[in-house]
Amino acid sequence: MDQLDRCDEDARAWVRDAIALVEADANRSADTHLLPFPLPADWGVDLYLKDESSHPTGSLKHRLARSLFLYALCNGWIGPGTTVVEASSGSTAVSEAYFARMLGLPFIAVMPARTSPEKVSLIEFQGGKCHLVEDPTTVSATARDLARDLGGHFMDQFTYAERATDWRGNNNIAESIYAQLALERHPIPAWVVVGAGTGGTSATIGRYARYQRFPTKLCVVDPEGSAFWPAYVSGNFDLSTGTGSRIEGIGRPRVEASFQPAVVDRMVAVPDAASLAAMRAGSAVVGRRLGGSTGTNLWGAFGLIASMLATGRQGSVVTLICDGGERYADTYYSDEWVAGQGLDLAPHRAVIDRFLLDGTWP
Template identity: 60%
Template sequence: MGVSTFQQREWETAAIAKIKADFNRSADTHLIPLALPGYPDIDVYFKDESSHPTGSLKHRLARSLFLYALANGWLREGAPIIEASSGSTAVSEAYFARLLGLPFIAVMPSTTSPEKIAAIEFQGGRCHLIGRARDLYGASQQLARDTGGHFMDQFTYAERATDWRANNNIAESIFRQMALEPHPVPEWIVCSPGTGGTATTLGRYVRYCGYPTRILCADPEISVLFDYYRSELAGAPDSTMVLEEGSRIEGIGRPRVEPSFIAGCVDAMVKVPDALSLAAMRYVSGSLGRRVGGSTGTQFVGVLLAVQRMHEEGRAGSVVTILCDSGDRYAHSYYEPQWYVRHGIDIESAEAQWARMLCGERPSDLPAVGMH
């Protein structure tokens, strides 16, 4: 005999209460200023999402996805949770699954850093590794069918699971923490698209509140989202774009156009070569005195482009970006010299290019739209 509706509702109510209590125990994440030499009239800030209990921006998403699934009646006591992830979302979802006493299986690319795999297993989850990033979805759906579990599907539900109007989402938190700064309303907020959920939340919030802040998405080299965005601007959106391989910058960029990426919520995009992303990552790590992940570097290239644009226009103001996760998760990849050799990335040349950009150079190999 199956679980009765009454028993199911009792379990859902208790599960939601556990997640709310966990949220109530949590502090907000810090907003960290970082001065950029040569741009004294422009203030740059990092929203440090690495300080969440599971160490990344995806903690907010995982909480929202679990509450959304529970409110929809999709989760069952004892039934496993399945997620397609490049790592950080899976770490956070494993945390919430353990909080509710549910098994968790992460379907991940075989290239995922060993540190992320260890973090998922530490939270009580297990990892199902596959060869091609584009096969994540089919493998996740099959696992859900085989186990009687629920496929959380962050790439479909990220944009709708988050309450973008309030409830301490990342956008509301940024504006609240900026309130006493010299330029409290940022000219730009720079993020990177993975699911697209963060960009969508930011874009909806600034429009809803009437802020003039613009949202800039920095897409990594191996991803279709920049090209899809450009096709949207041209009036001929092509959602059929696919790539065989996944992004080398873990957590961002997609081999296909995801349902949660809402192009209309984004004001501008730039496509960043991986080598330059990692050079910027190393610069930020040195400036902050601690390691950050590759996606933070991708975004910081976007930050510098926005700062250069403001400087050329004679505008003072502020720019906010996101410190997505700690570089400690990438000790065997981005912080390992041999990783660059294996992937054919000339990091020394990229760092030289980054140094020139800090001095004002505008490189021609950074495709950008919407910056004017």
């Protein structure tokens, strides 16, 4: 009888121990806070911010990185000494570098050259190396080629984000949101607002709401230069913009495999100046700096709340603090940088100030 046995007991034992390390890290970490965003009580609409910046690596991507590592380990794609390579605009790379260092693995992040210096420093602090490319549309292809040449593993967040996370529950972000809302006056949110980078978070939340038979609707906000919005409008999901997003962590030049448009109830295109204006306005309200993608989320949430008020509807809206603004001190919080990008925040800030005053929206 012919037989071929490829089992390496030492490698299997290493994978078992690696999974235990990743799981132990999750067990040590408390859940992230759900923070109320102050709005007039008589509006009857409550806004909550799920603070993903409190993860050990400071962003929403910590959840994704953990799931991707577990997925790759259980699939046999990562073993002792495997070089892990990722295509990332920054935050995913910071989180993956954290887990790679935990497991004693080399890590390389392939990123657009314009990624903020603060994020590059964070990746290097976690023991990773950065491979910068000028053309942001070539990041994934470059990462795939680099992993092949090194005999490593390309993590490929844009393909595997939606399948690496258990959308039915198992402590995912959607399950956490609903559990934390249980004692609020509107425990089932009318809307959840998120951006899309990989599309994994929107897929998880949209699927979970349907699985639990909740009436919650999902709104995806999309920055300038991203393909998700024009693809959703046109129905052409092969569409490519050929440009990268100025708002780090969300937006893609093409529609990625993890993006699931059928679970999205509404999409909103958000100008970059509006994202930064909302980021700064939100920071003033919560008393600490928020990241650019959080500003995109807030702009979408404010518009939805104004629509609810205009139609006399009460309820709750949830969105995310994706990361902290400390990573963008030299970019989004720099007036010189903003001016150099040709962005005028003032008209959008006026819209936000009016909304926070009387709940109206243009």
